[in-house]
Every structure is written in C-alpha cells, then in structure tokens.
Amino acid sequence: MKLKLHWQIIIGLVGGTLFGIFAAWNHWAGFTQDWIAPFGTIFVNLLKLIAVPLVFSSLVTGIASLADISQLSRMGGKTIGIYLVTTAVAITIGLVLVNVLEPGSLMPPEVGIELQQAYQSNVDEKAASVEIVRERGPLQPLVDIVPTNIVGAASSNRSMLQVVFFSLLFGIGLMLVQTEATATVARFISGMNAVIIKIVDMIMLIAPIGIFALMAGTITAIAGDDLGTILRLLQALGFYSLVVIMGLLLHVVFVYGFIIRFFTPHTLKKFFTGIAPAQLVAFSTSSSAATLPVSFECVEENLGVKKEVSSFVLPIGATINLDGTALYQGVAAVFIAQVLGIPLDFTAQLTIVLTALLASIGAAPVPGAGLIMLVIVLEAIGVPSAGVALILGVDRILDMVRTATNVTGDCTVTVFVDASEKRAEESA
Ligand code: ASP
Numbered sequence: 001m002k003l004k005l006h007w008q009i010i011i012g013l014v015g016g017t018l019f020g021i022f023a024a025w026n027h028w029a030g031f032t033q034d035w036i037a038p039f040g041t042i043f044v045n046l047l048k049l050i051a052v053p054l055v056f057s058s059l060v061t062g063i064a065s066l067a068d069i070s071q072l073s074r075m076g077g078k079t080i081g082i083y084l085v086t087t088a089v090a091i092t093i094g095l096v097l098v099n100v101l102e103p104g105s106l107m108p109p110e111v112g113i114e115l116q117q118a119y120q121s122n123v124d125e126k127a128a129s130v131e132i133v134r135e136r137g138p139l140q141p142l143v144d145i146v147p148t149n150i151v152g153a154a155s156s157n158r159s160m161l162q163v164v165f166f167s168l169l170f171g172i173g174l175m176l177v178q179t180e181a182t183a184t185v186a187r188f189i190s191g192m193n194a195v196i197i198k199i200v201d202m203i204m205l206i207a208p209i210g211i212f213a214l215m216a217g218t219i220t221a222i223a224g225d226d227l228g229t230i231l232r233l234l235q236a237l238g239f240y241s242l243v244v245i246m247g248l249l250l251h252v253v254f255v256y257g258f259i260i261r262f263f264t265p266h267t268l269k270k271f272f273t274g275i276a277p278a279q280l281v282a283f284s285t286s287s288s289a290a291t292l293p294v295s296f297e298c299v300e301e302n303l304g305v306k307k308e309v310s311s312f313v314l315p316i317g318a319t320i321n322l323d324g325t326a327l328y329q330g331v332a333a334v335f336i337a338q339v340l341g342i343p344l345d346f347t348a349q350l351t352i353v354l355t356a357l358l359a360s361i362g363a364a365p366v367p368g369a370g371l372i373m374l375v376i377v378l379e380a381i382g383v384p385s386a387g388v389a390l391i392l393g394v395d396r397i398l399d400m401v402r403t404a405t406n407v408t409g410d411c412t413v414t415v416f417v418d419a420s421e422k423r424a425e426e427s428a
Contacts, residue, residue: 005207006280009276009281016211016219016284024225029223042210050200050293055315057189061189062309064171064186082417090330097246103239103338115236116386140362145161145165157365160289161316164316164319174186200297204297211284233394244401259412260416264419277297278298286367287403288318291403295411296314309414317414320361321406322365322370322406324402329352329374330353333352333381336391340387348381
C-alpha cells in the first residue's frame, strides 16, 4: 500500500531534522550545505516557479465561471472581513499571553546585552529594508496593489497581490465580454490551468526528498558545526519562543477549530488531515507563497472546495492574511519592550493591535518578511527598532511555525467561504 502524502512528508521532515542534528554534531555542515541543501532549494524553486501561472490561470478560470459580479463582490466582502477579524483575534491572543507570562522580565539584562551585540551586524544588514519600510506612507499598501507593468509584477513572488489584481481584472473582463473569441481565450486559460495542476502533482512526488533537504539545510545553517549555538539561543530565548508557539497553537486549535467545527460541514480530523501536506510544506519552506500550489491541491482535492472559491480566497489570503505573523509581531514587540524596560500602557497595546494588523497585511509571504515589518510596530510604540537584534537568533525557527499558522488560516477561511457559498446557492 502506498503511504499517504502527508506521512511521506512527515518522514522527510523528521529524517531531515535528525540528519541536520547529526551533521552539525559531526562537523558536516559544509557537506550538508553543498550537497544536500540544494535539493531543498530546487524543490522550493519548483513551487515558486508555478505560483504565478497557477494564481493567474485559476483566478481567471474561477471568475469566468461565476454567475455575475455580485457573487464576486459578496465573496470578496466575506473573505476580507473574516481575514481581518481572525488576524485581530490572533494579535489579541498573543498580547494577552505575553502580558500575562512576561517572558521579557525573566531575561537577565546581561543576556539581553549579549544578544544585542551578537546580532547587531545582522540587523545592520537588514538596515536598507528597514529604512524602506519606515519611509512608507499610510496608504502605500493600497498603492502597492496596482502594478504599472504586469510583466514586472509577475517577475517576483513578492508581488503576488499585484498578480491577483491583474487576474481579477482579466477574469471580470472575460466574464463581461461573451463572444466566440473570448470563449476561446477562456478555454485556453482553463486548459493551461489543468496542465499547471498536473505539474503540482509532479512536483509533489519529490516533496519528501525536498523537505528532507530543506530541514537538514536549515538546521546546519543555524547551528553551523556547533549544535551548542542552537542550545544557547534556546536557553536565552526559549521562554519567548514558547509564548509565541503557545499563542499560535491556541489560535489554530480554538479559532480555526471553532470556525471549522461550527461553520463548515467538515470534522476537525478531516480538515486537519486534508491540509496536512500544506502545513508541512509551509513549516519547512517558511513561505506562504511557495506553499500556495500545495494549498490549492489540499483544499480542492481533499476538502472538495470549488475552484471559483479557492482560486479567489487562497491567493488573497497568502498575501494579506498572515495571522501567525501578526500574533508573532504582537508578542515580539511587547517582549522587546519588556527586555528594554519600556512600559507599555493600554493605548500602546491598542496601537500594537492596529499596527501589527497593517504590518502583517504588508508583509510579503516569504521567509523573514514578518521580522522586517515588525519595525513598523516598534516605531509606533516608541521602542527602538534596533531591539529586533534581541529576537533575531530564533526568528528562523519561529518563522516556520508562524508560516504554518498563516497557511492554516488561509485554508480555514477558504473552506468557510466555500461552505457559506454552497449554503447560499442551495437556498437560492
Ligand atoms: N514567512 C512568512 C510567510 O511566508 C512571513 C513571515 O512572517 O515572515 O507566511
């Protein structure tokens, strides 16, 4: 009997982790980086390679099959509304935990100073990106949605929202002009979509190997040839990391669990096993954009979501609904303030909710983006942005968990919108 895909991926993930630890232990970090990690990069590149054509072809095919524009605007309103609400809830969970458990006040001041010194150079490297983020006006995220050139937008997975925007326009145009010629265009794009979905299947055949290589590469990249580095970091930042992970778990289990249990026809078991491959790929790639093709496959094939819903809700979610990132930003901002001894009153906490909401929407669905956007939150509450040096050491690990949360959130809302669209159709 053939092992289910998520079990194959879990074996790759556990195997890669063990191999990474073994390699760091035996001073094989160089060998692992040269000969194993590239297979992980190839796997991620393959997923990224098809992300843009997949978003374009499924969105256009999905919209062209809608009854009319009113269905699109109804779906759009619901999607954006629930994305914003779940993100605000995520930040609140993070804030309650970090304020109650106070991980920052437990850190000895000398460890704080040590961490800041050790990671200052990494912060300096990110200074240019931080400066760009700092100079953005309040409406810049809105301006960023509209590209000036579609080829330019399609050339980077960071500009996924621009591709979504163009695809929406194209799909609406195709729905409004119904001639023989446009029917050919629609058939062509629908055929292209079928081919791309087949390519996703083909890429997933090598997922266990790709994920093995990604995990081994990540561990040896963080630890180098000294496993003690990871242990020392976990000692200093273990409690902070635990608070972030606890918040993410609570959000997944209670908020997403509640939505699935009470607003969709699926059982929790069916939902979580259905999306397990997407969660595992998100965990090992730390990129919601690279995971998008897998998310499509999971919700459509395992949970029966209609293409017109998934093609609309998933790519928008990957770019604006980063609940895990938002929760993490809330915890990180308060943690840094606690370590630096800066008191935060209720207004400051409220500011964190608003700015982390915006910062997560603005964060690109790629590794490490949430950390850069954290600067917006820190600036808004008067905490020096150099404080990110404190948490940089464990960022890669937390990125994995928050990306898996982000992807779970996108899949939850997709299944929710699908269920409510089906109910609306039945009662019509
Ligand atoms: N890596 C995250 C994602 O792609 C973004 C972040 O929080 O850094 O979803």
